[in-house]
Amino acid sequence: MRPSPAELVRTLVAGRLPALAHVAHRPGPHHVRHITDPDGQLLMLVPVVSDLSVALEPVAGDDVAVVLDVLDLPPVAGAPSLGRAWVSGWATRLRDDAQRQATLDFADAAPTGDLLDVGTRFRLYRFEVAEARLERADTVLRVDPEEYAAAEPDPLHPVEAQVLADLADHHGAEVTGYVRRQLGHAAPAGPVRPVRVDRYGLVVAYGPVPERHQLRLAFPHPVDHPGELARALHPVLCRARATRTPD
Incomplete structure (x- = not known):
């Protein structure tokens, strides 16, 4: 979604x-x-x-x-x-x-x-x-x-910048590893960077400029409150499977 x-x-x-x-x-x-x-x-x-x-x-x-x-x-x-x-x-x-x-x-x-x-x-x-x-x-x-x-306005929009900064600073390896597992042989060689988050999922970017690609990682359920975000990101940060849809 x-x-x-x-x-x-x-x-x-x-x-x-x-x-x-x-x-x-x-x-x-x-x-x-x-x-x-x-x-x-x-x-x-x-x-x-x-x-x-x-x-x-x-x-x-x-x-x-x-x-x-x-x-x-x-x-x-x-x-x-x-x-x-x-x-x-x-x-x-x-x-x-x-x-x-x-x-x-x-x-x-x-x-x-x-x-x-x-x-x-x-x-x-x-x-x-x-x-x-x-x-x-x-x-x-x-x-x-x-x-x-x-x-309704997205409940994560007020904290989006902070969430992305935290993911980039402290969970970059987990996000990159998750995307590589999802893409298999098509996985990028370089790091993956989270660039947007909303109640329905996380958008990451990878690859060299200007051929940079984007991928949407869908959450299992829409997030209704920032306090629910940790559970929504659990599949990404804890080596579990999640739904994905390319942008």
Whole structure:
């Protein structure tokens, strides 16, 4: 199994990666801090004194159309990109009780001292996702809004860089040995390097540049929490067999 387009979009827009906001009929784009709630609705934390705040002001009562643009930042050099997510909707400034609840929701996902100044120096905006797209390898896939809302961001994405560093620093020999056992006579002569990990498996790279190859090692079961990763990696690190699918 691999992450679905809806899961990839939810992972990219969860709030851990830098984002740009494009406001319809206004100059831009604008850098913006954001998070998504469990239903995938976006919250944007915007300074009162900023070009983005001005752009988000409605004209003659019209809704403000916004597109959030998030490009993946691969965790290690040479790692494949998850792509680029584009989600669009209509932004609404939150006030009173809605603003207070949104401040708490934002703090749960991305604590920052600036949330103490919501209502004075900062404003919170919410928009429901009306359209979602995933751009990968010059192909744009449209994601159904209901599928987007039902999907979950990958639970390993926040710790992916640390996991890959640990595997490279402390378990390189085990990963290389496992891949050689799986590939048999087609096994690479040189070392194997883990380059991505998600809830469904581990992606490794091997061979010389530019003919470098990638291989996906599938976990026995999807990982629901980082604490389950050690069990999922047990077949790789302990000379057991596991399912594999080439990228």
